[in-house]
Amino acid sequence: MSRRREVIMIQDIEPHCFSNEYRPKAPDGASFLLCYSGRKVLLRKTGQEEIAFPTFEEMEPYTEGLYEEYTYLFSIDGQRFYLGEGIGFYEAGDFTLEDTEIFRTAVPRHMAFAGITGAQLYRWYGSHRFCGRCGSRTKPDGKERMLKCPSCGNMEYPKIMPAVIIGLTHGNRLLMSKYANREFKKYALLAGFAEIGESIEDTVRREVMEEVGLKVKNITYYKSQPWSFSDTLLLGFYAELDGDEEITLDKEELALAEWFEREDIPVKASDLSLTNEMIMRFKNAEM
Structure with a gap:
């Protein structure tokens, strides 16, 4: 009888622990920024397939008010990830913009999973800036991952x-x-x-x-x-x-x-x- 090969898929990041509970705590210097521009993502290549994301501390020299407005995404092993949205430090320092297809092969695996999962949330936030019912600007909710229209009360949740x-x-x-x-x-x-x-x-x-x-x-x-x-x-x-x-x-x-x-x-x-x-x-x- 042939021995079954153990298959690890992109979401299988054990022993690392992914938590997608919405807990929008303020970032600190060690928190990660996931910065996207279309199909591109800001990262640093630390090896042939190894990647790293910028932290708030690393990005402080490139933008003002970095800690004032933020969009919390999720955490891995308690390390928090945020959406680096609308801040102008693309290709800053030794970070470059790479196609998100890099997450198919990149390591560490838990960082690749974080990168592509963040990209999905980036697309959702970007396509729901305005209410689909009345056209007003939506605002994030403080308790759950939801965008709410202050004018008509319409609520939008991430679609899967x-x-x-x-x-x-x-x-x-x-x-x-x-x-x-x-x-x-x-x-x-x-x-x-x-x-x-x-x-x-x-x-x-x-x-x-x-x-x-x-x-x-x-x-x-x-x-x-x-x-x-x-x-x-x-x-x-x-x-x-x-x-x-x-x-x-x-x-x-x-x-x-x-x-x-x-x-x-x-x-x-x-x-x-x-x-x-x-x-x-x-x-x-x-x-």
């Missing part, structure tokens, strides 16, 4: 988009696909976002039918993963083919989709995503 990852099997074969018109060119599993009014199992059925024209049965939940690269909560499912195996490809979504025998699956193990873990679990006959 549920999506499914689908390992579609047919005996000893797994359906693999590649996205159309995306930067990611490697093999992946079928995936898609849940729509209003449908159960997550119905999302699995619909996405498989829409993308490859196949029916499924025996839908089985496997595992979930927060995926802040796309503001998504991923829900992994395995399902079995029900009926005809001939693929009808949605060419707007997929560049290709094909069945692979277990031993021929052209994917290598990595320690980042739920998709890879599910592929390797099938490839290694662990299900």
Whole structure:
């Protein structure tokens, strides 16, 4: 019997402890600033893949009133992280702006997780500066992570988009696909976002039918993963083919989709995503 490989995904940062409770305590000099500009993030490279974020103490020479207004994000091991929003010290000192894709490979892992999680919150705060009901400027709440409109009382909470990852099997074969018109060119599993009014199992059925024209049965939940690269909560499912195996490809979504025998699956193990873990679990006959 083969020994199962222990898989560590991006959110698995043990022994470090991530706390997302909203406790907007004032920062101190050792608190970290997560500073974003679009898809860029301010950091210092301390090695080939090692990164570090600026602290308030390090950024004090570059801006006035640094401690006066702040947006608390979360803490790791009690170390607090804040959003460095609207302050003009980009590329200050030995810190440079890097694409947030760096968090796919950067270490320490708990700092990479902090960086991409902060990016998701940065996008949410940035897109909810004004009330969607009346257009007034929103204000942060003091007790919970929420933006409230002082004019009409509308309340906005961070939105998490549920999506499914689908390992579609047919005996000893797994359906693999590649996205159309995306930067990611490697093999992946079928995936898609849940729509209003449908159960997550119905999302699995619909996405498989829409993308490859196949029916499924025996839908089985496997595992979930927060995926802040796309503001998504991923829900992994395995399902079995029900009926005809001939693929009808949605060419707007997929560049290709094909069945692979277990031993021929052209994917290598990595320690980042739920998709890879599910592929390797099938490839290694662990299900």
